[in-house]
Amino acid sequence: MRKGGRFLRPVDLTVNGVRYELELEPRDLLVHVLREQLSLTGTNVGCDTSSCGACTVLLDGQSVKSCTILGVQADGTTITTIEGLATNGELHPVQQAFHDHHALQCGYCTPGMVLAAVSLIENGEARDRAAIRAGLEGNLCRCTGYHNIIEAIADVTGSTS
Amino acid sequence: MSATETWGIGAPLKRKEDDPLLRGRGTYVDNLDLPGTVVMVVVRSPYAHARIMSIDLAAAKAAEGVVAVFTGADLRDDWKAAMPCAWPVTEDMKNPEHFPLAASEANYQGDGVAVVIADTRAHAVDAAELVDVDYEVLDAAVDVAIAAQDGGALVHEELGTNVSYVWPLETGTFDAAADVIVKHTYYQPPLIPNAIEPRGVVARPEPGGDVTLWSSTQVPHLLRLLAAATLGMSETKLRVIAPDVGGGFGSKLDVYAEELLAIAIARRLGSPVKWIEERSENAVSTIHGRDFVTTLELAATKDGKITSLRANVIASMGAYLQLVTPGIPLLGAWIYAGPYAIPNYSVTFTGVFTNTTPTDAYRGAGRPEATYVLERTMDLLAKELGMDRLELRRRNFITEFPATIASGLTIDSGDYHASLDRLLEHLGLEQLEAEQRARRDSGDVKQIGIGFSTYNEMCGLAPSRILGAIRYAAGGWESATIRCLPTGTFQVVTGTSPHGQGHETAWSQIVAEQLGCDPSEVEVLHGDTSISPYGLDTYGSRSLPVGGAALWSAGEKIIEKARQIVAHQLEVSADDLEYAAGTFTVKGSPDKEMTVKGAAWSAFAAHNLPDGMEPNLEATATYDPPNFSWPGGAHAAVVEVDTGTGDARLIRYVAIDDVGTVVNPLIVDGQVHGGITQGIATALYEEAIYDEDGNLANGTMAMYLMPSAAELPSYQLDRTESKATDHPFGAKGVGETGTIAAAPAVINAVIDALAHLGVTDIQMPATPERVWRAIEEAKQ
Numbered sequence: 026m027r028k029g030g031r032f033l034r035p036v037d038l039t040v041n042g043v044r045y046e047l048e049l050e051p052r053d054l055l056v057h058v059l060r061e062q063l064s065l066t067g068t069n070v071g072c073d074t075s076s077c078g079a080c081t082v083l084l085d086g087q088s089v090k091s092c093t094i095l096g097v098q099a100d101g102t103t104i105t106t107i108e109g110l111a112t113n114g115e116l117h118p119v120q121q122a123f124h125d126h127h128a129l130q131c132g133y134c135t136p137g138m139v140l141a142a143v144s145l146i147e148n149g150e151a152r153d154r155a156a157i158r159a160g161l162e163g164n165l166c167r168c169t170g171y172h173n174i175i176e177a178i179a180d181v182t183g184s185t186s
Numbered sequence: 187m188s189a190t191e192t193w194g195i196g197a198p199l200k201r202k203e204d205d206p207l208l209r210g211r212g213t214y215v216d217n218l219d220l221p222g223t224v225v226m227v228v229v230r231s232p233y234a235h236a237r238i239m240s241i242d243l244a245a246a247k248a249a250e251g252v253v254a255v256f257t258g259a260d261l262r263d264d265w266k267a268a269m270p271c272a273w274p275v276t277e278d279m280k281n282p283e284h285f286p287l288a289a290s291e292a293n294y295q296g297d298g299v300a301v302v303i304a305d306t307r308a309h310a311v312d313a314a315e316l317v318d319v320d321y322e323v324l325d326a327a328v329d330v331a332i333a334a335q336d337g338g339a340l341v342h343e344e345l346g347t348n349v350s351y352v353w354p355l356e357t358g359t360f361d362a363a364a365d366v367i368v369k370h371t372y373y374q375p376p377l378i379p380n381a382i383e384p385r386g387v388v389a390r391p392e393p394g395g396d397v398t399l400w401s402s403t404q405v406p407h408l409l410r411l412l413a414a415a416t417l418g419m420s421e422t423k424l425r426v427i428a429p430d431v432g433g434g435f436g437s438k439l440d441v442y443a444e445e446l447l448a449i450a451i452a453r454r455l456g457s458p459v460k461w462i463e464e465r466s467e468n469a470v471s472t473i474h475g476r477d478f479v480t481t482l483e484l485a486a487t488k489d490g491k492i493t494s495l496r497a498n499v500i501a502s503m504g505a506y507l508q509l510v511t512p513g514i515p516l517l518g519a520w521i522y523a524g525p526y527a528i529p530n531y532s533v534t535f536t537g538v539f540t541n542t543t544p545t546d547a548y549r550g551a552g553r554p555e556a557t558y559v560l561e562r563t564m565d566l567l568a569k570e571l572g573m574d575r576l577e578l579r580r581r582n583f584i585t586e587f588p589a590t591i592a593s594g595l596t597i598d599s600g601d602y603h604a605s606l607d608r609l610l611e612h613l614g615l616e617q618l619e620a621e622q623r624a625r626r627d628s629g630d631v632k633q634i635g636i637g638f639s640t641y642n643e644m645c646g647l648a649p650s651r652i653l654g655a656i657r658y659a660a661g662g663w664e665s666a667t668i669r670c671l672p673t674g675t676f677q678v679v680t681g682t683s684p685h686g687q688g689h690e691t692a693w694s695q696i697v698a699e700q701l702g703c704d705p706s707e708v709e710v711l712h713g714d715t716s717i718s719p720y721g722l723d724t725y726g727s728r729s730l731p732v733g734g735a736a737l738w739s740a741g742e743k744i745i746e747k748a749r750q751i752v753a754h755q756l757e758v759s760a761d762d763l764e765y766a767a768g769t770f771t772v773k774g775s776p777d778k779e780m781t782v783k784g785a786a787w788s789a790f791a792a793h794n795l796p797d798g799m800e801p802n803l804e805a806t807a808t809y810d811p812p813n814f815s816w817p818g819g820a821h822a823a824v825v826e827v828d829t830g831t832g833d834a835r836l837i838r839y840v841a842i843d844d845v846g847t848v849v850n851p852l853i854v855d856g857q858v859h860g861g862i863t864q865g866i867a868t869a870l871y872e873e874a875i876y877d878e879d880g881n882l883a884n885g886t887m888a889m890y891l892m893p894s895a896a897e898l899p900s901y902q903l904d905r906t907e908s909k910a911t912d913h914p915f916g917a918k919g920v921g922e923t924g925t926i927a928a929a930p931a932v933i934n935a936v937i938d939a940l941a942h943l944g945v946t947d948i949q950m951p952a953t954p955e956r957v958w959r960a961i962e963e964a965k966q
Contacts, residue, residue: 176900
């Protein structure tokens with residue numbers, strides 16, 4: 026359909042358990058749809074080359090960089106952003122572990138880092154610290170040096186090595 | 187265990203700041219969505235040096251959604267002063283006027299030449315593409331060492347030179363007849379600070395010509411003062427808010443063109459103006475660090491006593507002088523001798539313009555640059571003397587404190603031997619050396635190297651009188667207010683402006699320790715010029731050494747006023763009261779007591795106060811530090827180098843730091859982790875690469891190699907402690923120690939791994955290509 030000189034396409038999304046019927050421009054990135062149309066500003070933008078991972082969300086349970094896919098590509102999917110990770114106000118175990126291990130400082134990479142970690146754990150790819158490090162290769166942090174992020178995730182998985 | 191043992195100074199309290207950040211409820215500038223906001227996009231010069239012949243705005247102005255388009259000429263009258271530089275380091279320093287948009291000449295790739303204002307970001311970006319600028323491309327000065335010489339391209343033709351200033355500090359003559367002299371020249375390339383949140387601003391016009399500015403800044407107070415001056419506004423008309431700020435590392439310690447543009451345009455249009463920096467834009471429009479060429483000479487006796495030091499530093503300023511650009515090299519000027527007693531000292535700094543992004547403070551700011559060349563040269567001197575590199579360091583450590591050093595400052599405390607001893611306890615050097623010998627003997631393609639860095643630094647910026655003596659325009663004090671609320675809670679307002687450092691938690695611990703409450707009963711407000719006392723913000727590892735001391739001083743005032751109230755109500759002399767952890771007791775009558783919280787209620791109710799006493803229990807203190815603070819320590823890096831590919835990997839890192847009293851060990855360790863990571867990145871990965879025309883060749887995160895978790899090991903940290911004698915509870919500051927110490931430790935390790943192949947030098951960053959070439963050249 027066309028509205029105000031723009032082509033819009035209907036897109037059906039479920040985000041944090043809520044279903045949305047949206048009309049999106051083909052060029053709208055998923056991250057901008059989340060931030061600007063759904064006001065879910067917990068998902069941050071840190072770069073323009075899909076390098077930093079600050080915008081990581083779970084799409085049908087898998088971590089994706091929401092700056093890397095278009096809103097229209099997410100049609101029919103179920104998305105979890107950082108706002109939807111806690112249950113009845115209780116922090117998810119990964120969020121809690123980040124708090125316990127001082128795994129965040131400025132907090133800007135944190136939503137993406139937490140969701141990348143959730144995906145890594147749920148896929149069984151967080152076997153040990155080396156695997157956690159390799160699995161977080163797409164998420165950059167400038168504050169923590171990653172040390173405490175690795176400790177937090179290893180704590181959740183009970184990794185001793 | 188008392189409350190203060192659990193939660194006071196020294197406790198590993200989990201951070202108060204974390205919960206909203208973990209839930210995606212951060213208040214970063216880009217999350218602000220004010221009604222009626224228009225979006226600003228900056229049109230930037232694609233050339234490093236070009237004359238602006240004409241700018242055609244017609245197509246951009248006609249594009250969909252465009253509200254306004256402005257050039258530098260259009261806005262010239264909005265500026266009542268040029269962009270501010272607060273540190274004219276010499277009387278004759280050359281500081282060419284520059285304004286938020288270049289009007290006649292662009293002087294670096296990314297220099298702003300126009301702005302487009304539109305209803306949406308997409309429309310603004312689309313219209314910016316339509317701004318047609320006719321440039322005449324000029325020769326660019328890019329390499330700082332070449333730019334420093336006569337005869338090449340000039341950044342600012344009218345100056346007749348690229349040299350902004352020459353600043354010498356000589357307190358002794360270099361001993362050219364010494365037993366041993368080593369001399370080496372080092373290049374430390376420009377670095378992109380890369381806070382993960384790019385910069386961003388929102389300026390909202392208020393009634394009566396006032397403006398509220400939200401900015402991702404480290405320095406809301408300095409920004410308010412200087413932006414108001416630049417725009418010719420009364421300071422009272424501008425309110426600056428630093429909301430949650432996603433990292434700074436010095437790069438947000440500035441007054442930037444976009445902040446001034448947003449204010450000016452918001453006033454012109456009467457609408458809120460938003461500008462959010464893109465990452466590839468950040469690579470050119472936010473300051474860079476480093477870009478130094480340094481020649482260091484050490485002279486020593488044959489038994490390893492260093493007698494004199496001479497350094498010649500050529501430092502790139504980039505295209506313009508930003509807020510503290512010319513002073514950054516000088517922040518290292520007093521510590522080129524590091525933790526060593528070297529009696530004759532001579533350093534000279536030459537600040538040079540280049541057609542590159544302006545440089546300014548990046549984590550460590552002048553001190554990593556000093557420590558790097560010193561610690562590299564210590565290894566060279568040890569080799570020249572045939573002496574163990576740690577023995578050479580030990581023979582020259584300063585051991586008696588307070589120590590007045592050759593550069594003229596006084597180090598209050600430290601114990602450099604203790605840090606090195608502790609490092610060796612953790613390191614297992616003999617085993618590592620055995621492993622190294624075995625790999626060398628077997629000709630293993632993967633060799634290991636062990637590198638050291640023993641360091642000190644001056645931080646806690648800074649004693650105002652010293653700043654005045656070195657021509658910095660402002661002071662170095664900090665302020666804090668404590669309000670004891672009638673409900674038994676405490677409100678702290680601080681002039682520091684945290685952006686990840688955890689001041690809300692640490693400041694709560696300090697109040698908990700001093701006034702005997704739980705940290706959860708303390709509210710810490712910051713980062714808003716309308717609510718905080720006048721402050722000087724957060725940079726240079728100053729917040730705890732200066733702001734923490736101001737807070738402690740305010741607490742002392744609270745205790746003294748409470749003592750008068752308690753004495754009056756218990757009908758005893760104030761001298762008969764003893765104070766501990768929030769409670770006053772009467773000497774000899776331990777059953778008679780009253781708390782600070784109780785005094786706060788009494789002061790609020792004001793029914794029964796001593797004659798003439800003002801109601802309410804609150805105090806403000808401003809603290810001007812009598813000295814810099816002097817952290818120090820010993821770091822070791824272990825690297826594995828693939829001699830076939832040149833790939834150097836860090837496999838272990840041990841850091842021992844002495845930062846004086848620790849308020850929160852979780853936060854201190856976190857600062858060290860992050861700091862050493864940036865130093866490691868400097869050594870192995872990061873460099874802003876310019877081509878000969880001044881084009882930034884790697885200005886995206888895909889090209890600029892910030893390390894991820896996959897490139898790094900976990901770290902081993904420990905501490906020694908010598909308290910700061912000038913600070914009320916002995917704290918020294920920790921924000922920059924890791925970055926200062928790490929780069930030389932890592933490069934010394936890479937060279938150590940290849941020493942048996944004849945490699946003696948590798949330039950940072952030690953990329954596979956550079957390492958491989960060094961190995962090949964050593965074979966020749």
